[in-house]
Amino acid sequence: MGAEPGHDPVLLIQQIARGDREAFERFYNRYASLVYTLALRVVHVRSDAQDLLQEVLLQVWRQAGSYSRDRGSPEAWLLTIARSRAIDRLRSVRRRDRDLLPTGHSSAPEGGGKVEGRMAQSDARLTLHGALARMPEAQRTVLEMAYFDGFTQSEIAARLGEPLGTVKTRIRAGLQRLRELVGAKAPEGLS
Amino acid sequence: MNHNEWLERAEIYALGALDVEEAIQFEAHLASGCDLCEHHLRETREALTLVPRSLMPETPPPAVKGRLLAQIGDEAASVRPARPRPRWLWWGMSAGAFAAAGLLITLSVSLVSTRQELQRLEGQVASLQVELARREAPLALYTAVINLLRDPSTRDVPLRGVGPGAGAAGRFLWNESGEGHLFVANLPPAPEGNAYVVWTAAPGMPPRSAGVIQTDASGKGGLHVYPGRSDHGVEVFTVTLEPSGDVSAPTGPTVLASK
Numbered sequence: 001m002g003a004e005p006g007h008d009p010v011l012l013i014q015q016i017a018r019g020d021r022e023a024f025e026r027f028y029n030r031y032a033s034l035v036y037t038l039a040l041r042v043v044h045v046r047s048d049a050q051d052l053l054q055e056v057l058l059q060v061w062r063q064a065g066s067y068s069r070d071r072g073s074p075e076a077w078l079l080t081i082a083r084s085r086a087i088d089r090l091r092s093v094r095r096r097d098r099d100l101l102p103t104g105h106s107s108a109p110e111g112g113g114k115v116e117g118r119m120a121q122s123d124a125r126l127t128l129h130g131a132l133a134r135m136p137e138a139q140r141t142v143l144e145m146a147y148f149d150g151f152t153q154s155e156i157a158a159r160l161g162e163p164l165g166t167v168k169t170r171i172r173a174g175l176q177r178l179r180e181l182v183g184a185k186a187p188e189g190l191s
Numbered sequence: 192m193n194h195n196e197w198l199e200r201a202e203i204y205a206l207g208a209l210d211v212e213e214a215i216q217f218e219a220h221l222a223s224g225c226d227l228c229e230h231h232l233r234e235t236r237e238a239l240t241l242v243p244r245s246l247m248p249e250t251p252p253p254a255v256k257g258r259l260l261a262q263i264g265d266e267a268a269s270v271r272p273a274r275p276r277p278r279w280l281w282w283g284m285s286a287g288a289f290a291a292a293g294l295l296i297t298l299s300v301s302l303v304s305t306r307q308e309l310q311r312l313e314g315q316v317a318s319l320q321v322e323l324a325r326r327e328a329p330l331a332l333y334t335a336v337i338n339l340l341r342d343p344s345t346r347d348v349p350l351r352g353v354g355p356g357a358g359a360a361g362r363f364l365w366n367e368s369g370e371g372h373l374f375v376a377n378l379p380p381a382p383e384g385n386a387y388v389v390w391t392a393a394p395g396m397p398p399r400s401a402g403v404i405q406t407d408a409s410g411k412g413g414l415h416v417y418p419g420r421s422d423h424g425v426e427v428f429t430v431t432l433e434p435s436g437d438v439s440a441p442t443g444p445t446v447l448a449s450k
């Protein structure tokens with residue numbers, strides 16, 4: 001994942017901010033697959049994931065000037081935008097699906113009915129050596145439900161039938177594991 | 192509150208899994224300038240890049256790249272300067288519930304308020320939460336409102352209080368798709384057994400009910416109108432006080448009106 005000369009992503013974003021289309025194309029080549037993979041895992045429909053990829057990269061083109069390296073890596077910036085947009089799309093689909101249910105079923109939990117059907121179509125797989133695959137299943141499940149399926153911690157607790165405290169503990173243990181993998185330390189006093 | 196609890200929230204906020212009330216409180220804490228939480232949030236976001244990196248990569252079809260390059264070619268080569276944002280929103284959360292919450296605050300109260308003053312607005316946030324908590328899916332509502340705001344064809348129609356509603360004020364975000372959101376302020380709760388009914392009308396057409404709006408003790412309320420009523424050319428927005436929410440045409444006094 002080392003940056004090739006002339007392909008430092010921070011530099012690319014600065015060039016994009018000045019309207020450099022060639023830099024934008026290099027940025028696309030570097031990150032399109034990652035954004036698309038994330039979007040597809042969230043929305044499960046290829047055409048929707050392609051639209052999202054287009055929207056997210058367009059946002060990069062328009063907002064590159066607002067990026068600042070001392071606030072984080074280009075990849076974290078990009079993925080935060082992409083995940084946020086994908087979850088927005090997912091929630092609006094869930095709302096639409098729910099609104100289509102006959103009245104009387106409107107108290108079904110968000111994500112019920114047809115949405116589960118959409119999820120069942122997921123063909124996303126984990127890479128064998130990725131961080132998630134190496135995580136205990138209980139931690140992985142809660143992280144995936146939050147990150148990819150857009151559920152809040154209370155929604156996860158309700159769906160799993162576990163106490164909220166248990167869900168929080170699992171989320172934090174999973175995040176701690178990820179932080180260790182990227183070599184970040186927890187702040188003083190926070191275990 | 193013990194500061195470690197803020198740090199714990201920072202992590203779950205980074206993951207996007209805080210429930211809305213806690214998320215709004217955490218935003219306000221960040222806005223107060225807590226460097227420790229901001230740093231922890233940033234590190235957690237870096238760590239979270241491993242999550243999508245754990246998926247088997249998929250390759251997008253080349254047509255997407257073609258469409259994008261054509262699209263940016265159509266735009267001016269010089270990029271518009273980004274609007275300055277308060278730093279806690281720097282991540283450009285496109286339509287995250289939290290940015291939406293900020294906009295809701297600004298709009299609903301229709302009082303002076305910039306996002307920089309967010310921390311002072313916690314009390315007002317609380318009253319919004321009351322309205323939102325009554326809803327089945329507050330996050331879905333935030334998203335619906337932000338989508339309305341994002342759509343350049345959405346109009347922002349001021350409503351002024353008249354008759355029994357003198358002193359009240361409202362704003363109606365209205366989209367031609369028939370979706371809208373009404374915010375009201377300073378409208379006293381409807382008398383026992385009565386209801387405030389919201390009406391939309393196209394010129395020359397009879398008004399149609401868009402639903403009932405309830406206000407809290409401080410006179411604030413909101414009503415989201417979902418599309419699907421095939422309303423076209425709506426120009427007139429009113430709220431009337433009715434003996435029930437179930438009337439098919441206005442019969443009682445008008446309390447809020449556009450124009």
Ligand SMILES: [Zn+2]
Nearest residue numbers: 197225227228
């Ligand atoms: Zn803090």
